[in-house]
Amino acid sequence: MTDITQKANLLSIKNIEVIYDHVILVLKGVSLDVPEGSIVALLGGNGAGKSTTLKSISNLLQAERGDVTKGSIFFKDERIDQLNPSTVVKKGIVQVMEGRHCFAHLTIEENLLTGAFTRAVSRKEIADNLEKVYNYFPRLKQRRSSLAGFTSGGEQQMTAVGRALMAKPKMILLDEPSMGLAPQIVSEIFEIVEDLNKKENVSFLLAEQNTTVALRHANYGYILENGRIVMDGPANELASNEDVKEFYLGISGAGRKSFRDAKHYRRRKRWLA
Amino acid sequence: MGFFVEVLLSGLMAGVLYSLVALGFVLIFKASGVFNFAQGAMVLFAALTFVRLLDILKDTFAPITLALIITIAMMIMLAMAIERLVLRPLVNQPGISLFMATLGIAYFLDGFGQTLWGSDIYTLDIGIPKGSIFILESVFEGGVLVAKEDLVATVIAGLLVVTLAIFFQKTRIGRALRAVADDHQAAQSIGIPLNYIWVIVWTVAGLVALVAGVIWGSKLGVQFSLSLIALKALPVLILGGFESVLGAVIGGLIIGAGEKLAEIYIGPYVGGGIEYWFAYMLALGFLMFRPQGLFGEVHIDRV
Numbered sequence: 001m002t003d004i005t006q007k008a009n010l011l012s013i014k015n016i017e018v019i020y021d022h023v024i025l026v027l028k029g030v031s032l033d034v035p036e037g038s039i040v041a042l043l044g045g046n047g048a049g050k051s052t053t054l055k056s057i058s059n060l061l062q063a064e065r066g067d068v069t070k071g072s073i074f075f076k077d078e079r080i081d082q083l084n085p086s087t088v089v090k091k092g093i094v095q096v097m098e099g100r101h102c103f104a105h106l107t108i109e110e111n112l113l114t115g116a117f118t119r120a121v122s123r124k125e126i127a128d129n130l131e132k133v134y135n136y137f138p139r140l141k142q143r144r145s146s147l148a149g150f151t152s153g154g155e156q157q158m159t160a161v162g163r164a165l166m167a168k169p170k171m172i173l174l175d176e177p178s179m180g181l182a183p184q185i186v187s188e189i190f191e192i193v194e195d196l197n198k199k200e201n202v203s204f205l206l207a208e209q210n211t212t213v214a215l216r217h218a219n220y221g222y223i224l225e226n227g228r229i230v231m232d233g234p235a236n237e238l239a240s241n242e243d244v245k246e247f248y249l250g251i252s253g254a255g256r257k258s259f260r261d262a263k264h265y266r267r268r269k270r271w272l273a
Numbered sequence: 274m275g276f277f278v279e280v281l282l283s284g285l286m287a288g289v290l291y292s293l294v295a296l297g298f299v300l301i302f303k304a305s306g307v308f309n310f311a312q313g314a315m316v317l318f319a320a321l322t323f324v325r326l327l328d329i330l331k332d333t334f335a336p337i338t339l340a341l342i343i344t345i346a347m348m349i350m351l352a353m354a355i356e357r358l359v360l361r362p363l364v365n366q367p368g369i370s371l372f373m374a375t376l377g378i379a380y381f382l383d384g385f386g387q388t389l390w391g392s393d394i395y396t397l398d399i400g401i402p403k404g405s406i407f408i409l410e411s412v413f414e415g416g417v418l419v420a421k422e423d424l425v426a427t428v429i430a431g432l433l434v435v436t437l438a439i440f441f442q443k444t445r446i447g448r449a450l451r452a453v454a455d456d457h458q459a460a461q462s463i464g465i466p467l468n469y470i471w472v473i474v475w476t477v478a479g480l481v482a483l484v485a486g487v488i489w490g491s492k493l494g495v496q497f498s499l500s501l502i503a504l505k506a507l508p509v510l511i512l513g514g515f516e517s518v519l520g521a522v523i524g525g526l527i528i529g530a531g532e533k534l535a536e537i538y539i540g541p542y543v544g545g546g547i548e549y550w551f552a553y554m555l556a557l558g559f560l561m562f563r564p565q566g567l568f569g570e571v572h573i574d575r576v
């Protein structure tokens with residue numbers, strides 16, 4: 001994998017704090033960078049704050065009574081943390097939400113077309129764009145006139161990604177694409193993500209609990225625990241790191257470690273702090 | 274048989290108006306989850322604005338067109354004001370707060386409309402033909418007698434419904450409206466601005482109210498009671514389902530036809546007056562046996 005860390009940052013989050021409902025502190029100073037043209041994985045267990053991080057970028061937090069109370073978010077060196085969601089999309093960042101969120105009563109094709117809402121371009125250009133999405137996801141073309149609500153989880157995930165592509169984004173915030181899908185479908189989707197990254201030059205910030213798959217396809221990774229980044233590094237280094245292996249990949253060198261093993265205990269504590 | 278059809282038709286034509294009012298409710302409910310108690314007040318306000326402008330502009334070259342344009346402009350401004358002053362500040366508040374807010378809008382519109390335009394009964398004449406004609410003479414002996422104005426009203430309402438259907442199914446904005454109705458967070462995630470969509474649906478609801486108000490007003494005169502037809506829309510909604518455009522249309526027709534038929538055929542046995550409570554009894558029955566309504570949307574839960 002090429003070293004993408006040398007490239008300029010497309011997205012840069014600096015020390016943000018997020019509070020829900022004015023009292024629930026969820027992100028406690030998160031910083032991360034997504035270099036232009038890269039796939040960056042944001043890893044961590046359930047409730048770590050991955051979705052919150054993505055929503056603070058797309059500013060979908062507002063709708064959930066969440067607020068970025070400290071820090072700043074830059075996209076191409078421009079501050080974006082005070083923009084409304086629609087403006088963020090126009091700037092070139094689209095979020096694919098956890099759980100796909102397709103429009104159940106719209107057909108697959110209508111779902112894709114809604115993705116182009118913010119673009120003031122000709123019908124021709126939209127039609128070309130649609131064709132391109134169908135090239136990446138041939139299954140969607142077969143099912144173009146089915147209601148999205150009646151398609152499989154994998155097809156819905158593809159629809160959600162395709163819909164985001166219709167906005168011609170520079171960057172996609174992809175939240176747990178593997179959730180609830182069969183391993184084969186998961187790798188199919190990740191292959192396409194990598195393809196899009198290379199051919200369309202779309203950068204990805206990818207939130208995942210499925211650490212193994214995510215690190216296989218990402219260039220760089222951050223590990224989030226309890227609203228803090230506890231570790232980061234190039235994907236291959238993270239994948240071979242002993243602690244990551246133990247806590248996130250479910251592999252450990254010498255069988256089950258005991259909690260009396262002081263070294264690991266301390267480490268674990270630090271991560272959970 | 275001819276007589277039965279006559280009653281049925283006149284009921285259906287009255288039902289068209291119930292459908293229009295219910296349609297306004299459904300549009301707003303689908304797009305913003307708000308139960309808009311002010312729909313009836315919007316009907317009155319639109320009709321009142323239109324009839325008074327018609328009077329003011331009666332010496333110009335095209336009074337009806339001008340009055341229509343200005344009234345439409347006012348309904349758009351109303352939609353913008355409601356979005357800015359009511360919906361936006363109350364975003365993320367529970368449904369009941371928004372419902373209360375629409376109660377406020379209803380009283381404001383009733384009061385403001387009458388302060389601005391007066392509270393008399395105004396006759397509205399936009400050239401809808403009066404009198405009755407016989408139709409279907411080849412099918413029934415002697416034909417069926419219908420009021421011309423009912424016929425015209427039905428055609429106008431039908432056109433409106435078809436136009437709306439095309440707007441929702443075929444246009445970019447219509448698609449965005451349906452997207453918001455389905456999943457407003459997902460709609461935001463792809464850059465559809467909710468505020469803009471709200472302005473559009475309230476405008477559309479305002480235009481539907483205008484059509485209903487003008488048709489009804491030219492039949493009964495423009496007066497405060499127009500505001501109360503919202504109460505007739507409630508049983509229509511229970512029948513048709515709060516989220517179904519088709520349900521609003523069919524529900525209105527069923528209630529319109531049902532109450533006329535009941536009045537004629539059952540009325541004599543119970544001393545008449547069925548028309549006034551039939552709709553509510555029917556709705557009550559539905560609440561007990563089919564609370565989601567005839568066309569309550571199939572909720573697709575599969576994920």
Ligand SMILES: Nc1ncnc2c1ncn2[C@@H]1O[C@H](COP(=O)(O)OP(=O)(O)O)[C@@H](O)[C@H]1O
Nearest residue numbers: 020024026045046047048049050051052053064
């Ligand atoms: N709308 C909300 N209001 C209050 N707390 C929330 C809200 N959304 C998420 N949280 C809390 O924030 C924490 C992080 O959630 P989330 O960002 O969804 O984590 P992840 O995506 O990593 O599973 C969790 O403890 C969750 O309960």
Ligand SMILES: [Mg+2]
Nearest residue numbers: 050051052098
């Ligand atoms: Mg999440």
